Amino acid sequence: MQLHKLYSSLAIRNNNKIVVLVIDGLGGMSHKDYGYKTELEYANHPNLDGLACRGTTGMLTPVLPGVTPGSGPAHLGLFGLDPISFNIGRGILEALGIGLVPGPTDVLARGNFCTVDEDGAITDRRAGRIPTDICEQRLALLRDIHVPQADIELHAVRDHRFVLRLKGTDLDGDIENTDPGTVGAKPKAAKALSPRAETTASIVNAFVDQALGRLKEQSTANALVLRGFSMLPNIPTFHELYGLRSAALAIYPMYKGLARTVGMDILDCGKTVSDQLRTLESHWGSYDYFFIHYKYTDSCGEDGDFLSKVNHIETVDKCVNSLVRLDPAVLAVTGDHSTPAGLRSHSWHPVPLLLVSPTCRRDGSTAFTETVCARGALGNLESKYLMGLLLGHALRLQKFGA
Amino acid sequence: MQLHKLYSSLAIRNNNKIVVLVIDGLGGMSHKDYGYKTELEYANHPNLDGLACRGTTGMLTPVLPGVTPGSGPAHLGLFGLDPISFNIGRGILEALGIGLVPGPTDVLARGNFCTVDEDGAITDRRAGRIPTDICEQRLALLRDIHVPQADIELHAVRDHRFVLRLKGTDLDGDIENTDPGTVGAKPKAAKALSPRAETTASIVNAFVDQALGRLKEQSTANALVLRGFSMLPNIPTFHELYGLRSAALAIYPMYKGLARTVGMDILDCGKTVSDQLRTLESHWGSYDYFFIHYKYTDSCGEDGDFLSKVNHIETVDKCVNSLVRLDPAVLAVTGDHSTPAGLRSHSWHPVPLLLVSPTCRRDGSTAFTETVCARGALGNLESKYLMGLLLGHALRLQKFGA
Numbered sequence: 001m002q003l004h005k006l007y008s009s010l011a012i013r014n015n016n017k018i019v020v021l022v023i024d025g026l027g028g029m030s031h032k033d034y035g036y037k038t039e040l041e042y043a044n045h046p047n048l049d050g051l052a053c054r055g056t057t058g059m060l061t062p063v064l065p066g067v068t069p070g071s072g073p074a075h076l077g078l079f080g081l082d083p084i085s086f087n088i089g090r091g092i093l094e095a096l097g098i099g100l101v102p103g104p105t106d107v108l109a110r111g112n113f114c115t116v117d118e119d120g121a122i123t124d125r126r127a128g129r130i131p132t133d134i135c136e137q138r139l140a141l142l143r144d145i146h147v148p149q150a151d152i153e154l155h156a157v158r159d160h161r162f163v164l165r166l167k168g169t170d171l172d173g174d175i176e177n178t179d180p181g182t183v184g185a186k187p188k189a190a191k192a193l194s195p196r197a198e199t200t201a202s203i204v205n206a207f208v209d210q211a212l213g214r215l216k217e218q219s220t221a222n223a224l225v226l227r228g229f230s231m232l233p234n235i236p237t238f239h240e241l242y243g244l245r246s247a248a249l250a251i252y253p254m255y256k257g258l259a260r261t262v263g264m265d266i267l268d269c270g271k272t273v274s275d276q277l278r279t280l281e282s283h284w285g286s287y288d289y290f291f292i293h294y295k296y297t298d299s300c301g302e303d304g305d306f307l308s309k310v311n312h313i314e315t316v317d318k319c320v321n322s323l324v325r326l327d328p329a330v331l332a333v334t335g336d337h338s339t340p341a342g343l344r345s346h347s348w349h350p351v352p353l354l355l356v357s358p359t360c361r362r363d364g365s366t367a368f369t370e371t372v373c374a375r376g377a378l379g380n381l382e383s384k385y386l387m388g389l390l391l392g393h394a395l396r397l398q399k400f401g402a
Numbered sequence: 403m404q405l406h407k408l409y410s411s412l413a414i415r416n417n418n419k420i421v422v423l424v425i426d427g428l429g430g431m432s433h434k435d436y437g438y439k440t441e442l443e444y445a446n447h448p449n450l451d452g453l454a455c456r457g458t459t460g461m462l463t464p465v466l467p468g469v470t471p472g473s474g475p476a477h478l479g480l481f482g483l484d485p486i487s488f489n490i491g492r493g494i495l496e497a498l499g500i501g502l503v504p505g506p507t508d509v510l511a512r513g514n515f516c517t518v519d520e521d522g523a524i525t526d527r528r529a530g531r532i533p534t535d536i537c538e539q540r541l542a543l544l545r546d547i548h549v550p551q552a553d554i555e556l557h558a559v560r561d562h563r564f565v566l567r568l569k570g571t572d573l574d575g576d577i578e579n580t581d582p583g584t585v586g587a588k589p590k591a592a593k594a595l596s597p598r599a600e601t602t603a604s605i606v607n608a609f610v611d612q613a614l615g616r617l618k619e620q621s622t623a624n625a626l627v628l629r630g631f632s633m634l635p636n637i638p639t640f641h642e643l644y645g646l647r648s649a650a651l652a653i654y655p656m657y658k659g660l661a662r663t664v665g666m667d668i669l670d671c672g673k674t675v676s677d678q679l680r681t682l683e684s685h686w687g688s689y690d691y692f693f694i695h696y697k698y699t700d701s702c703g704e705d706g707d708f709l710s711k712v713n714h715i716e717t718v719d720k721c722v723n724s725l726v727r728l729d730p731a732v733l734a735v736t737g738d739h740s741t742p743a744g745l746r747s748h749s750w751h752p753v754p755l756l757l758v759s760p761t762c763r764r765d766g767s768t769a770f771t772e773t774v775c776a777r778g779a780l781g782n783l784e785s786k787y788l789m790g791l792l793l794g795h796a797l798r799l800q801k802f803g804a
Binding site: 001003010054358359360361362364376377378379380381385387389390391392393397398399400401402 | 751
């Protein structure tokens with residue numbers, strides 16, 4: 001039985017509230033410039049440490065040991081879904097990132113403008129990273145292209161990147177990338193990887209043919225490639241699965257989108273973590289489960305900015321007591337994945353987890369750091385088990401078997 | 403490959419003896435009235451601590467994180483069987499609990515007497531929890547009911563509860579509960595959930611029709627509902643799987659019954675843990691594997707009686723050295739699940755595990771508590787892996803692969 005179905009089969013309703021604070025990219029790596037500490041070890045966070053003292057800790061492995069997750073699988077894991085079974089395609093994720101709300105029958109793809117020579121061979125896969133306004137101008141040339149059997153939408157993302165959205169009734173995303181992945185090659189025709197995607201592949205090719213005709217006069221960004229054709233995975237909602245009325249307090253579109261895929265209500269929550277927590281407080285009575293997403297730790301990690309990541313951890317720490325005052329039945333603080341400043345990217349390192357609840361077994365943790373959490377009583381769990389721990393501690397799972 | 407089949411494929415025989423002491427409901431939860439200690443942390447158990455010093459420790463998760471097991475799945479896990487694949491139904495477990503020995507073709511169900519109004523709608527689902535002797539009187543009214551194709555047995559359990567046993571050759575337990583689960587509704591007809599259970603469902607309905615006719619003159623307990631229709635799962639024996647001659651030293655019928663499902667001999671072992679250990683000693687030469695079950699820790703947890711649970715842990719501790727003197731090749735001390743007094747019920751919390759063997763790798767554990775075991779070298783394992791650890795440390799598993 002799939003894990004979420006097991007948990008779902010045991011779920012019962014009560015009034016116990018669950019709050020999950022996701023500090024994006026929380027985990028770090030020993031950094032030689034800072035005494036071989038991680039950002040979390042270097043930062044001063046007395047309130048999180050205090051929570052650790054009266055809770056239990058552990059580590060979450062987002063997917064599997066050594067595997068670095070994208071934001072999609074990392075969050076699906078936190079939401080109790082096996083990130084290997086439920087794959088969120090790049091096209092869908094890119095769309096979520098700019099605030100689109102894909103419909104269940106839409107096909108989404110990530111597009112790149114590229115530059116080709118007179119023979120159509122790619123000379124620059126990113127068209128010199130044209131500014132976003134040039135991307136917008138190129139998309140304007142393509143917006144009135146019509147093809148049978150689908151409506152086409154084009155949305156600029158940033159630089160040379162855009163999203164292609166196909167809206168229709170019989171579409172399928174099982175299509176190979178048209179991006180050959182190398183200079184010197186020509187963009188490929190869209191090719192269906194299964195018979196059910198044949199129609200969609202021909203729609204894509206009809207669009208691309210017309211688009212290339214309209215772009216060929218340009219000296220750069222005179223062609224396009226598409227990748228990550230995908231549809232929304234068929235994901236059950238938190239309410240269907242667990243009877244949870246759930247809400248997301250996220251500032252960035254992608255995380256709102258990810259929360260929407262599991263049926264969370266998206267609350268308008270301002271721009272800072274203080275705004276988020278005020279919003280939480282004002283909606284406290286209306287939901288059973290709150291997902292709070294804090295982005296900036298990840299951004300600083302991606303920038304390689306150790307000290308800024310430290311600062312953002314300290315900012316979260318200053319706010320966390322206002323969460324505690326709401327007295328949730330279960331409060332979990334963790335990340336979706338690690339983003340060590342030393343790597344300037346997501347990483348595979350497990351993520352520290354802190355869980356506080358009147359029903360928890362205190363484990364003697366005295367701080368909230370990777371080193372402490374790695375010895376915490378919850379052990380090292382795949383992220384997909386977090387949902388069971390939350391529901392268990394909230395007394396929202398009935399006994400399994402007689 | 404299923405786990406028990408893997409272990410089975412590697413099993414070899416030798417004279418090394420394995421003893422597993424299961425302290426039922428052993429694990430606890432931090433209790434605010436006792437310095438946020440668990441029962442095991444609060445108790446004084448120098449002998450168990452001494453064993454920890456010369457052994458290795460870890461934690462067992464009975465099913466999966468957050469999942470609270472019933473006694474059936476909790477024990478199947480300890481016996482090396484995946485508790486999700488091998489499900490013991492409520493009817494079977496109830497029968498085991500009163501000492502019945504279900505045959506492989508029997509169907510068992512748990513019955514409740516209830517009270518219905520003149521229209522047949524339930525007014526009290528438990529018939530005012532009639533005393534057991536009234537339950538016996540009602541069953542006496544039903545004992546000579548005959549239906550084609552099955553023999554019927556009725557056994558009082560306690561209060562309004564009884565066990566229905568159908569004996570026949572072509573029966574199947576895949577039948578929906580007749581209990582509507584709510585007052586105001588009428589008991590439902592038994593409905594087969596698969597074609598192979600059609601005959602059994604009609605047998606049940608023929609019985610219930612006659613039973614209702616005989617009960618209708620009563621003012622209370624004048625109807626019945628049935629739930630948990632089930633058959634013995636097809637479980638291989640310890641001898642078939644591992645070549646182990648195995649014996650159970652359990653006082654309560656349910657645990658004898660669970661041990662019998664994996665082919666253990668049930669030894670008559672008196673009423674106290676001292677009696678159990680004397681029995682063990684006198685049968686020492688006849689078996690390879692001994693399962694000793696200590697019940698009272700769980701009962702006290704269910705009663706919410708923290709200090710009595712502490713006392714019972716201390717009682718076990720005083721006896722444990724007589725086990726050690728027998729010098730088993732492997733001695734494991736653990737629980738089937740946690741029963742924190744603070745919850746008055748089974749819980750999902752992992753269970754401490756202690757393993758002592760001349761072949762173990764001592765891990766520096768200095769006590770037998772949840773906090774120490776959570777940091778033990780065995781890590782946090784699903785209970786179903788215990789069997790492999792026992793066999794491995796007893797040198798009863800040959801090398802896997804070349």
